[in-house]
Amino acid sequence: MKITLIIPTYRRPQDLARCLEAIKAQTRPVDELLIIVRDTDELTQTFLQIYNSEFLPLKVLSVTTPGVIAAMNVGLEAASGDIISFTDDDAAPHPDWLELIECHFVVDENLVGLGGRDWVYLDKQLHPGKLTEKVGQVQWFGRVIGNHHLGTGWLKNVDVIKGVNMSFRRRAIAQLRFDPRMRGSGAQVHFELAFCLALKRKGAKIIYDPTVAVNHYPAQRFDEDQRSDFNQTAYINQVHNETLSSRGDDWLKPLAV
Template identity: 65%
Template structure:
């Protein structure tokens, strides 16, 4: 099975260099490596002009629209492999990454997606905790991630993480990443929309902790600055989550999800219970997060209703 590695990048040439070096060390050689670069990203273009491709079959795709969704969709249009493996420019796949991915797809023709653990480094400090439950959508709409902490045997999941996810191109077909995802860079939950769509089509999604990449979270150049609160980024995150889940869940579970999300929520998308729990520690910030979450929920709900009427 021919493989394609797809990497969206923006203004992080040093990180990209580390990623490409890791691809050169794969025990299963890369058949096609697609780097998607913004037209205005002079830093990356200068790096690629000087980069010694050597034995790496590198191909560049130019994109003018900001955001990871536009970049990945532009890259998908150029994919030639039977498997497309997606990672971030600030990640370095382990040497057996592609070999283990191929083994899963070869073992079962019903597998449409494969993901694995991203070992997160904060400087020299590694997040080395462990979790058994990874990538699961609970019946009432709560999504459990933990992809960076997963341990155990390979198993079916509902959601993969963008830094380490691979797909059978036959399963992808004409499916593309959802352009309604808000944000000008990270567009949080774009991968959830994609993997849940594959699940609805009947494909198996597998998480294997041994399909691993090292992840060095780098600077972002949009409103989403990871752990720093930004109202717009918070609203966008909750909007995206709400839209994706309302379209995926059956009618009764949609109602349960809306009530649960407004009154309970999570630490990433507040409801009343989360606000009360974190109010003593976060004070005014907790109130800002609650209001941003409610705005995101409402906007995601409105987008869902608009789409429902149009269909």
């Protein structure tokens, strides 16, 4: 199967360099690598002009609209792979990441979405936390359980996977795109929730395998959402996006698995 990897990036060239080196080290090479760069991001554009992309099928695409959703949708429009994978510029996939992704989609023809663990590192130390088998669930009353960075055990069916480590069968997602109604000028929290729930409502199979792993080094954001500090605008955007994700708009064409 042909794999397209999409990486949105914004003003984090050092992180992107680490990510690209991890892609070079994959035991199963990527077939198409799409880097999505904001048109105003001269820092990243300069880095990519001098970066040694030898052995990488790298294409740089430009986006004019702020936010990760616009960037990812630009990538989806250009992707030609049978499998479309996503990771963040501040992540470093494990060497067998693409190999395991392809194996899952080859073995299970009904598989639409695949996620895995992101090993979170803060100040070069692995983020502590209790491992759990309860991952990626939306409870009956609407509470979303993430825990993708703490997942353990064997394969499990899930409702949502995490943007730093997610893959989809292109034929199955058809014309579905990330919802541009999501608020935020950068991270646009819960974009994965809306996308995955739209698929689940059509009966899509989405699984989580903790061995399909990336290292995640949460880097600086350049918007109102600063991770550790409360921001009223970011909180309002988060609530809006989560509410929008749970509405269940029927805007997904029938799956063609």
